[in-house]
Amino acid sequence: SEIATMMDIPVTKIIGACMSLGMMVTMNQRLDAETLTIVAEEFDHTVEFVSAEVEDAIVEEEDSAEDLEARAPIITVMGHVDHGKTSLLDYIRKANVIAGESGGITQHIGAYGVQLESGQKIAFLDTPGHEAFTAMRARGAQVTDLVIIVVAADDDVMPQTKEAISHAQAAGVPIVFAINKVDRPAANPDKIKEQLAAMNLLVEDWGGKIQSHDISAKTGQGISELLEKVLLEAEMLDLKANPNKRAVGTVVEAYLDKGRGFVSTILVQEGTLTIGDYILAGKNSGKVKAMFNERGNAMEKAGPSTPVSILGLDGAPQAGDRFHVFEDEREAKQIASKRSQLQREQSVRTQKHITLDEIGRRIALGDFKELNIILKGDVDGSVEALTDSFQKLSTDEIQVNILHKGVGAITESDVLLASASEAIIIGFNVRPAGNARMIADKEEIDIRTYSIIYDAINDLRDAMEGMLSPEM
Numbered sequence: 001s002e003i004a005t006m007m008d009i010p011v012t013k014i015i016g017a018c019m020s021l022g023m024m025v026t027m028n029q030r031l032d033a034e035t036l037t038i039v040a041e042e043f044d045h046t047v048e049f050v051s052a053e054v055e056d057a058i059v060e061e062e063d064s065a066e067d068l069e070a071r072a073p074i075i076t077v078m079g080h081v082d083h084g085k086t087s088l089l090d091y092i093r094k095a096n097v098i099a100g101e102s103g104g105i106t107q108h109i110g111a112y113g114v115q116l117e118s119g120q121k122i123a124f125l126d127t128p129g130h131e132a133f134t135a136m137r138a139r140g141a142q143v144t145d146l147v148i149i150v151v152a153a154d155d156d157v158m159p160q161t162k163e164a165i166s167h168a169q170a171a172g173v174p175i176v177f178a179i180n181k182v183d184r185p186a187a188n189p190d191k192i193k194e195q196l197a198a199m200n201l202l203v204e205d206w207g208g209k210i211q212s213h214d215i216s217a218k219t220g221q222g223i224s225e226l227l228e229k230v231l232l233e234a235e236m237l238d239l240k241a242n243p244n245k246r247a248v249g250t251v252v253e254a255y256l257d258k259g260r261g262f263v264s265t266i267l268v269q270e271g272t273l274t275i276g277d278y279i280l281a282g283k284n285s286g287k288v289k290a291m292f293n294e295r296g297n298a299m300e301k302a303g304p305s306t307p308v309s310i311l312g313l314d315g316a317p318q319a320g321d322r323f324h325v326f327e328d329e330r331e332a333k334q335i336a337s338k339r340s341q342l343q344r345e346q347s348v349r350t351q352k353h354i355t356l357d358e359i360g361r362r363i364a365l366g367d368f369k370e371l372n373i374i375l376k377g378d379v380d381g382s383v384e385a386l387t388d389s390f391q392k393l394s395t396d397e398i399q400v401n402i403l404h405k406g407v408g409a410i411t412e413s414d415v416l417l418a419s420a421s422e423a424i425i426i427g428f429n430v431r432p433a434g435n436a437r438m439i440a441d442k443e444e445i446d447i448r449t450y451s452i453i454y455d456a457i458n459d460l461r462d463a464m465e466g467m468l469s470p471e472m
């Protein structure tokens, strides 16, 4: 009925057209994209599809240069398990109880802000690990300005350290290394720096440009110097935002609290959020009834780079959802319900990721310039050999990028990175582990596994030449 109205044609004719396509439909049925296109053509109309986001018509206010003010950097801490991410975040949190703040440190709300003695501020995302970082990025939210990668000085640069580095690099976010646990007798920070150098990551005291500092998350040694280096690095990014407009930002986490209702931690990125503002976050909306910082103190306002937990939303939005403030409550509610409806209808995701079969077509269309690959293999030798061969397939038209490579099974984290960075995954003598296959199916990520190097190279070459026969 909607398309009939749009084309000004009796609805019975549309139903007839569908029947001739072998589809029995009713007036209120929603048609898929292909059917819509065919039916419209039947009546000499053309269909143009716009994405759900465009349909929302949320217009973000433009800032002029004079509206912008410096804002605090937003940091994520990543690194191998047990290298000290949580300890570092906890230490910074505890060490930074601002004088006069009551009660000291309290809840974990997913993010917190600190103020250094110099008065400078830093916001930390308190969800250590690259999974959270990349899951947010896969939802289109790039929140982090800078990444601290923790490496234990009594251990080595480990697989997850390498993953964290790849994830930060794929996001184009600068890295500062924290060489941790230097209080331990077995600590050897130089060994770590050497291992980083072997990966082409030269830290400052090795004559490179990457900042690093030796710390102990246990004793606190070196942590204020580390944060100074973080601020120095952040200064070069010239981070700015306009505090004098309606707030815009990203959801960090949300949950249902028995006594208080839905509690959402959000990070204000631009503008200022004020109690009483009506906000829309993902598929949820509501009036901000109360706002708290990580110390549980009530707040009236929150400006750029400020994490706050808020009460008042009618549900729990997802981490990575954007939020906007609306003057018109009705409009926000309408968009929220439209989004819910769209999600229900779209049993298949609209955003389809790149597959090997599709590459040739996309290259021919001319809108595809970079082929991103995540490469996992059983031994270092085959991974290096494939990296070399893949990179040599680059042409003037298309650049082959190895976003991440490593030894071991294909993990969830690889799939998330592929989803966030539009990559395909190639496994050599390895398979997807744990939930990786399931998530890849859901996210529609192409995973190809090979056991003959020659086959892998041939497939990629054929795909790039648009000659790959569809996978059986």
Ligand code: GDP
Pocket (backbone or CB within 6 Å): 079, 080, 081, 082, 083, 084, 085, 086, 087, 088, 128, 180, 181, 182, 183, 184, 215, 216, 217, 218, 219
């Ligand atoms: P995460 O998995 O990276 O979050 O690591 P944790 O912060 O949980 O730390 C793992 C273990 O290392 C814990 O037992 C910590 O107490 C210990 N640890 C972390 N940092 C240091 C440090 O600087 N010195 C020492 N001696 N132990 C540390």
